[in-house]
Structure formats: C-alpha cells, structure tokens
Amino acid sequence: MKYFTGVIPSRVAQIFALALMILPWPARALIFNITYDSSVTSQPNAAQIEAAYGVVTQAYSALFTNPITLNITVIWGDSPFGNSSFGLVGNPSYAQLTSALEAAETTSVDSNAVASLPLSDPTGSQIWWIPNAEAKALTQIASLFGINPNDTTASDGQVMFASSGVTWAFSPTNRAVPGEYDFIAVAEHETSEVMGRCSGLAQISGGYVPYDLYRFTNGVRTFNVFDSGVYFSINNGVTPLKFFNAVTQPPITNDVQDWMPTNVPDPFDYALGQDVEAPLSSPDLTALSILGYDLNFKPPRLSATRLANGNFQLTFTNITGMNFQILASTNLQTPLANWVNLGAPTEIPINHYQFTDTQAPANKARFYKVILQ
Numbered sequence: 001m002k003y004f005t006g007v008i009p010s011r012v013a014q015i016f017a018l019a020l021m022i023l024p025w026p027a028r029a030l031i032f033n034i035t036y037d038s039s040v041t042s043q044p045n046a047a048q049i050e051a052a053y054g055v056v057t058q059a060y061s062a063l064f065t066n067p068i069t070l071n072i073t074v075i076w077g078d079s080p081f082g083n084s085s086f087g088l089v090g091n092p093s094y095a096q097l098t099s100a101l102e103a104a105e106t107t108s109v110d111s112n113a114v115a116s117l118p119l120s121d122p123t124g125s126q127i128w129w130i131p132n133a134e135a136k137a138l139t140q141i142a143s144l145f146g147i148n149p150n151d152t153t154a155s156d157g158q159v160m161f162a163s164s165g166v167t168w169a170f171s172p173t174n175r176a177v178p179g180e181y182d183f184i185a186v187a188e189h190e191t192s193e194v195m196g197r198c199s200g201l202a203q204i205s206g207g208y209v210p211y212d213l214y215r216f217t218n219g220v221r222t223f224n225v226f227d228s229g230v231y232f233s234i235n236n237g238v239t240p241l242k243f244f245n246a247v248t249q250p251p252i253t254n255d256v257q258d259w260m261p262t263n264v265p266d267p268f269d270y271a272l273g274q275d276v277e278a279p280l281s282s283p284d285l286t287a288l289s290i291l292g293y294d295l296n297f298k299p300p301r302l303s304a305t306r307l308a309n310g311n312f313q314l315t316f317t318n319i320t321g322m323n324f325q326i327l328a329s330t331n332l333q334t335p336l337a338n339w340v341n342l343g344a345p346t347e348i349p350i351n352h353y354q355f356t357d358t359q360a361p362a363n364k365a366r367f368y369k370v371i372l373q
Contacts, residue, residue, distance in 0.1 A: 030293070031069040032057035033152050039076040039163070045170075049076065049161075049183075052170040055320060055350070056187040060195075062319050063285065064293040068136040068149040071156045072194055077163030082186040084193040086157030088129040088205065089145050094121035097128050097210060100140035104292040113234035113290040117213055122221055127207030132156040134196030134210065137292035157194030159187065172320050173348045175277035184321060185267035185278035189258075192268065192284070196291045199257040201225050210291055211257060215244065225256055232259075232283065234290055241283040245270040259283075264323070264373075279323040279344075282372050300353070302370065310361035314368060315354045320347065326355045327369040339369060 034057060040049055053074055092100070102114045133156040135141045136149040161168075161183070169180040176182070200209035201223055208223065215222055216237035217230045228248050231240035243260040258270035265278035268287070272278055289295040300316035307313055314326065327339035345355035360366065 028065050028067055029061040030064045030066050031150075032061060033069050033071045035071070035073045037073055037075045039078070040074055043076055043163070048170045049074075052168075052172070052183050053187050055172045055184055056191055059188075059280070059319050059321060060191065063296060064288065065296045066137050066149075066292075066294050069152055070133045070136065070195070071152060071154065072191065073155060073158045075158055075160040077161075079160040079162050081162050081166060081181075082190045083160040084157060084190040084198075085160075086194045086198075087132045087155070088209075089132060089135040089141065089147065090129040090205075091127045091207065092130065092141060092144060094123075094125070094128065096140070096144060097130075100138040100144075101210065101290075101292065103140050104138050104294075106294045107289060109234065109286055109295075110290055113214065116234060116236040118221075122213070123208055123223060126202065127205070129200055129205060129207045129209050131194065131196040131198060131209065133194050134291055137196075137294075159190040159194065161186065161190075172350045175321075176275060178275050181272060181274055182265075182267075182277050185265070185272060188267040188280065188284075188321075189269075189272075192288060193255070195288060195293065197257070197268065197287050199225075199255065201256065203252065211287070214287075214290065215257065216240075225252060226250075230256075232257075232287065234286065241286060242266075242268075242281075266323075277321075279321050281323045285372075297372070300370065302368075304368075306360075307356070312357040312360035312366075312368075313354065314345070314357070314370070315352070316345075316370065317351050318353060320350050323373050324353060325371055325373045326357075327371060328357065328359075328363070328366050329369075330363070330365050330367070332367055336369075342368075345370075 036050055040046055098117055105111050130141050135147055142149050167180045168183040169175050169177040170183050197211060198209060200207050200212050212223060214232055214234055215230055216233045217227045219237040226248050228246055230244045232242045233239055245254050245256050245258045245260050247256045254270045259266050259268045261269040261271055265276045266281050267278045268284050285295055300318040303315045305313045324345055326342045328342050329339045345353040347353050
C-alpha cells in the first residue's frame with residue numbers, strides 16, 4: 001500500500017493536495033517510558049545511544065496516538081546484534097480478540113484488515129497470546145485482563161543491542177556509514193517487536209499472536225512456520241504487501257515474520273547489512289496499524305523553488321527516517337505506475353526533506369508527487 005502525500009507542478013509554486021489518507025494530528029501521542037539499563041549509562045557514548053533511541057520513540061510517538069504508555073528497558077551488550085523480549089497476556093477467545101481489533105479500528109486499512117478475518121478461529125481454538133504492549137493498545141483486551149494502559153511500573157519489554165563486534169551509526173541524518181550498521185533501523189525493528197510485530201505460530205508458549213492472522217501463501221492463510229513464499233496481506237491474501245522471511249526447515253534461526261530483504265533496505269527486514277540506511281516504509285506502518293496502533297501519518301506540505309540554474313527544488317517537513325520517493329510526470333492523469341521515480345529526498349536537518357530535480361531544465365512541464373513507499 002502507498003500513501004500519496006502531495007503533487008506539485010514544476011511551472012508554478014502552488015501546491016495541490018492529492019492524499020489518500022490525511023488524518024488529524026492530535027496533541028495526544030503514544031508515550032514511551034524508557035529505562036536505560038546501567039549497561040547503557042556506563043558506556044562512554046551513553047548520551048549518543050540515548051539520543052538515537054530517542055529519535056525512534058519520538059518517531060513512533062508522532063506516528064501513533066494511542067493514549068497509552070509503553071515501558072521499555074534498553075540494554076547494551078546482551079545480544080549478538082539486536083534482540084527483544086516481552087511479556088504476554090492471555091488467553092482471550094478468538095471472538096474477544098477480533099472484537100478488540102474491530103474496536104481499535106481508526107483507518108480504512110484497519111477496517112479492511114479486520115473484515116478479512118475468518119468468522120471462526122482459523123487455528124481451531126488454540127491459545128491466543130497478546131504481547132503486553134499490544135494489549136494496552138487493544139483497550140478491550142486491557143479491560144478484560146485488568147491492565148492499566150498508562151501503568152508506568154510494569155515492564156512491557158526489553159530491547160538489547162550488541163556492545164562488541166558491531167560498529168553503530170547513530171546520527172539520524174547520516175545513517176548509511178561505511179563499515180557501520182544503522183542503529184535507528186535496528187532499534188525501530190526491536191521496538192516494533194515489543195509492540196506486537198512478532199510471531200507465535202505455536203512456537204511461543206504453544207500459542208498464536210494477532211500478527212499471525214495476516215500470513216498467507218498462494219492466497220491461503222497459513223500458520224505453518226516452514227511454508228515458503230509466505231507474505232503479509234490485509235485483504236485475505238489477495239495483495240502481498242511484503243514477503244516474510246523464509247524458514248523452510250528447522251532450526252528456526254531468524255524471526256519468521258520479519259520481512260524478506262529486497263534491494264531496498266527496510267528496518268523490519270530479518271537482516272541488515274553495513275553501509276546502508278533502512279527507512280520506514282508504508283507496509284511497516286500498516287503492520288503496526290492493524291495490530292491496534294492508531295496511525296496518524298500526515299502527508300507533508302510541499303514547498304518548491306525554481307533555482308537560478310533551472311533546477312527545481314522540493315522541500316517539506318515530516319517524521320524522520322521515512323521511505324519517501326519523488327515521482328514525476330508530464331500529465332496528472334498518467335497512471336501511477338507510469339510516473340518516473342526520480343529518487344529519494346535527502347533529510348538534513350532531521351525532519352526536513354529536500355530534493356533537487358536536475359532534469360527540470362529539460363522537462364519544464366513536469367508534475368511531482370511525493371509518496372511513502
């Protein structure tokens with residue numbers, strides 16, 4: 001799924017809104033109550049670690065607006081790379097779970113996702129578990145199990161990062177550093193697992209989690225850990241939004257519901273290489289939205305300037321680290337698939353995006369769109 005964020009013609013400076021999803025921007029934000037373990041605070045670069053993790057929580061707080069508080073502990077050194085752990089709440093009936101997901105709908109995406117679920121339990125009445133953080137977002141589950149959504153004492157989970165053997169890039173505006181790993185992407189990955197982007201598939205305490213419901217192969221919902229060609233879909237398997245990590249035989253060495261890496265790095269991929277930045281994508285936001293988090297993605301307002309050399313410069317502000325792409329066409333009626341992808345804007349400083357079309361002098365009658373891919 002793509003969220004269209006704006007379109008602007010190169011010949012004038014007037015902005016035309018073309019948005020499929022424009023949501024309100026309320027003052028209330030998802031609150032993260034972060035505890036930095038002594039393994040973090042004792043590091044010589046503790047301030048750098050905490051600032052980078054703060055970028056992650058600020059981005060998620062801006063993107064999701066549930067009136068809840070998530071308590072997460074950050075640990076340094078207890079992982080070969082990145083890892084997460086969290087408690088589980090259970091077990092509701094399937095009817096109670098789907099009712100809670102329906103009550104948490106805030107977008108058409110959520111509504112379509114819930115509408116695609118089977119009327120009866122597709123696991124055959126097995127155990128359902130809800131990650132602690134997600135139970136807070138699903139208010140009916142929180143009420144059912146006596147959970148205070150704004151409790152600040154009980155831990156909802158831990159995220160852990162390697163202290164040796166890995167060199168981290170911490171800057172939010174310089175994440176693709178030779179020989180270093182994108183810390184913000186890994187932190188987004190592990191934090192989203194605490195929030196419920198994980199798998200059960202009878203491998204966690206013998207039960208299943210809500211995210212398992214959106215797993216398909218060949219158009220059929222599957223709970224088989226070792227199926228191949230498995231993908232994430234919110235319309236009953238018709239449209240693959242991302243393919244899941246393929247684990248076709250034991251042992252299970254990677255998270256089976258992380259994304260399969262492509263040529264565009266994503267923070268929810270099961271593996272991330274050095275030297276690259278992995279920005280948040282539209283499927284990433286969809287994955288958290290359908291789990292009960294109130295998505296509040298707001299398309300940017302574009303500003304445009306014709307430079308002295310004839311180049312055309314687009315600028316806008318938005319949440320940091322997003323996979324925005326600039327498209328161009330000479331005709332607004334051209335199908336989206338036929339628009340030309342000019343590339344990604346640069347984010348400097350944080351939350352400020354800029355793109356310069358150096359082809360503009362040869363393409364004076366050109367329209368632009370910014371999309372989150």
